[in-house]
Amino acid sequence: MIAFAKTGRGAGEAGLVDRSDPHPGPGEVCIRISACGICGSDLHVFRADPGYEWVNPPVVLGHECAGTVAKAGPGVTRFRPGDRVVPISVQGCLQCRDCRAGRTNRCPQRRVMGLSHDGAMAEFAIVREEYLLPVSEELPLETAALAEPLSVAVHAVARARLGPGDVAVVSGPGPIGLFCALVAQKWGAEVVLTGVERDEPLRLETARRHGLRTVNVERSPLRESIGRRPNRWIEASGSTAALDDAFELLIPGGQLVVVGLYPTAWELPLNRAVRDEVTVAFSYGSTYRDYEIALQLLGTGMVDADTLVARYPLRQAARAFADLTDGSIVKALLVP
Ligand SMILES: [Zn+2]
Numbered sequence: 636m637i638a639f640a641k642t643g644r645g646a647g648e649a650g651l652v653d654r655s656d657p658h659p660g661p662g663e664v665c666i667r668i669s670a671c672g673i674c675g676s677d678l679h680v681f682r683a684d685p686g687y688e689w690v691n692p693p694v695v696l697g698h699e700c701a702g703t704v705a706k707a708g709p710g711v712t713r714f715r716p717g718d719r720v721v722p723i724s725v726q727g728c729l730q731c732r733d734c735r736a737g738r739t740n741r742c743p744q745r746r747v748m749g750l751s752h753d754g755a756m757a758e759f760a761i762v763r764e765e766y767l768l769p770v771s772e773e774l775p776l777e778t779a780a781l782a783e784p785l786s787v788a789v790h791a792v793a794r795a796r797l798g799p800g801d802v803a804v805v806s807g808p809g810p811i812g813l814f815c816a817l818v819a820q821k822w823g824a825e826v827v828l829t830g831v832e833r834d835e836p837l838r839l840e841t842a843r844r845h846g847l848r849t850v851n852v853e854r855s856p857l858r859e860s861i862g863r864r865p866n867r868w869i870e871a872s873g874s875t876a877a878l879d880d881a882f883e884l885l886i887p888g889g890q891l892v893v894v895g896l897y898p899t900a901w902e903l904p905l906n907r908a909v910r911d912e913v914t915v916a917f918s919y920g921s922t923y924r925d926y927e928i929a930l931q932l933l934g935t936g937m938v939d940a941d942t943l944v945a946r947y948p949l950r951q952a953a954r955a956f957a958d959l960t961d962g963s964i965v966k967a968l969l970v971p
Pocket residue numbers: 674675676698699783784
C-alpha cells in the first residue's frame with residue numbers, strides 16, 4: 636500500500652512510502668481508510684517544529700480518520716469486516732487509574748496514532764478494537780473523519796463548564812477554535828470567535844457561514860465590539876497575545892480554558908488572577924465519551940463538511956500540506 640510518512644527528523648522530510656499491507660494481531664483490527672484529515676500537529680511534525688522531538692521517524696502520519704473494518708484479528712469481538720468505524724487518536728494503556736476512569740487522554744503511557752506509531756494517511760491502518768467507535772450508516776465516512784478534531788473541541792468546552800447564560804470568547808479560528816465555538820454555541824452560550832487579519836477571508840468567513848459571530852481583533856478592538864465582557868474564554872490560537880487578552884477581558888470569577896500549544900513561554904498575570912479569582916484549566920486531546928458526543932453532533936449536520944474541507948488524493952498529500960501551510964484552505968482530507 637502507499638502511505639504518507641515522516642521519513643526523517645529534518646523539516647519537510649516526509650513523503651509517500653511503500654508499505655506492505657498490515658495484518659491485525661490479537662485484539663487488533665485492520666481498517667480500510669476512507670479519509671484522513673491533516674491536523675495542526677501533523678503540520679508541526681512535517682515542519683519539525685520545536686515540541687515534537689518525541690516523534691520518531693519513520694512513522695506514517697494521520698490520526699483524524701474514518702473507514703471500514705477490512706480484517707479483524709484473533710480475539711476481536713466487537714467488530715467484523717464491513718463495519719464503519721472511527722479510531723480514537725490519543726490511546727491510553729487502559730489499565731491505569733486514569734484510563735479506568737475514562738481519562739485515557741491523561742494516561743502516563745498514552746500513545747498518539749500517527750505520531751507515536753503508524754497512523755492513517757495510508758490505505759490501511761491497524762488499531763486495537765478498544766480504541767474504535769462504530770459510525771452510523773447515515774453519516775458519510777468523510778464527515779466522520781472530522782470526529783477527532785470535533786472531539787477535542789467537545790473536551791475543551793466541557794473543561795470550560797459552559798452553558799446557557801455564559802458569554803464565551805473563543806480565540807483562534809482554526810479548525811479546533813471553529814469547532815469549540817460551534818460546540819459552545821450548541822450548549823447555549825453566547826459566543827464570539829476571534830481572529831486576525833490573515834484569518835479574515837477564509838477562516839472567519841467559514842465561521843460566519845456556520846452561523847458564528849466573529850471579530851477580527853486587528854480591525855476592531857475586542858473590548859468594544861464584544862458588548863458584554865466574557866465569563867468564559869477558550870484559547871485555541873496558540874498565541875500568547877490571546878492569553879493576555881483573556882486576562883484583560885474576563886470578568887472576575889471568569890474561567891480560561893487553554894487548548895492551544897505554544898512556541899514560547901508566557902508570564903501569567905499572577906496578581907490579576909489572584910485578585911479576580913480567575914480559573915485556568917487546560918485541555919488535551921479527547922476521550923471515548925468525547926468522540927461519542929462528536930459523532931452525535933456530526934449527525935445533526937452542525938458541521939458543514941463541504942464548506943470546511945478540501946479533498947486531496949492521498950498521492951497528493953504533499954500538495955495538501957503546502958496548501959495548509961500557505962493558508963489557502965481550512966482543512967484538508969486525504970482520500971486513499
Ligand atoms: Zn488532530
